Amino acid sequence: MKLIAVSKNHSVSDIMQAYVSGHRVFGENKARELELKYNQLPRDIEWHFIGHLQTNKIKYIAPFVTLIHSVDSLNLLQAVNKEALKMNRTIDCLLQFYIATEETKFGFYIDEAMDMLQSDDYHSLRNIRITGIMGMGSFTNDVQRTRDEFKMLRHYHTVIKTTCFNENHEFKHISMGMSGDFQIAIEEGSTMVRIGTLLFGERIYP
Numbered sequence: 457m458k459l460i461a462v463s464k465n466h467s468v469s470d471i472m473q474a475y476v477s478g479h480r481v482f483g484e485n486k487a488r489e490l491e492l493k494y495n496q497l498p499r500d501i502e503w504h505f506i507g508h509l510q511t512n513k514i515k516y517i518a519p520f521v522t523l524i525h526s527v528d529s530l531n532l533l534q535a536v537n538k539e540a541l542k543m544n545r546t547i548d549c550l551l552q553f554y555i556a557t558e559e560t561k562f563g564f565y566i567d568e569a570m571d572m573l574q575s576d577d578y579h580s581l582r583n584i585r586i587t588g589i590m591g592m593g594s595f596t597n598d599v600q601r602t603r604d605e606f607k608m609l610r611h612y613h614t615v616i617k618t619t620c621f622n623e624n625h626e627f628k629h630i631s632m633g634m635s636g637d638f639q640i641a642i643e644e645g646s647t648m649v650r651i652g653t654l655l656f657g658e659r660i661y662p
């Protein structure tokens with residue numbers, strides 16, 4: 457189980473405080489904000505990108521990002537591949553799935569993802585590696601609904617691993633669970649939880 461400390465909207469000194477107490481893995485959801493923080497903080501931090509990523513912003517994070525949790529189209533994956541190639545890197549990515557019942561969340565539907573993973577376009581990409589999937593549960597107090605959504609995500613992971621990854625162990629991550637629902641996510645097989653509010657307090661939006 458990996459804990460991603462979601463530091464979006466929190467200051468460099470807040471992150472530094474978590475760093476000196478030993479934490480090394482942080483997540484951000486804006487490319488520019490992430491780049492700025494990367495430049496001001498120690499180099500042994502592992503940075504994860506967890507937000508909606510626009511293709512023209514990939515270049516800001518491509519040199520150093522450890523994992524992009526939020527790939528939601530072939531177009532984006534191709535754009536990440538292109539920037540990774542320029543940096544002579546392989547960038548690890550998760551496919552984000554649409555599991556919530558809210559319109560505002562991004563992500564693949566399972567059929568779409570399977571089609572992509574079986575396409576020549578996908579197989580021609582040499583500078584990305586898909587190491588799992590990610591999803592966000594609905595914003596709800598209905599714990600059964602949240603549990604069902606996480607079960608669905610885990611099911612997608614199993615189906616894709618079997619069908620498209622030939623049981624390859626590199627395809628191992630299920631990134632699910634935030635401050636409000638991480639316990640359920642862990643019970644349902646999460647390998648990475650993304651926690652902001654519980655670690656840093658409420659975010660203040662300017």
Ligand SMILES: *Cc1c(COP(=O)(O)O)cnc(C)c1O
Nearest residue numbers: 462485506634635650651652653
């Ligand atoms: C903000 C955010 C989180 C953390 O949310 P908290 O409720 O503060 O723990 C996790 N995942 C994503 C994708 C986020 O945007």
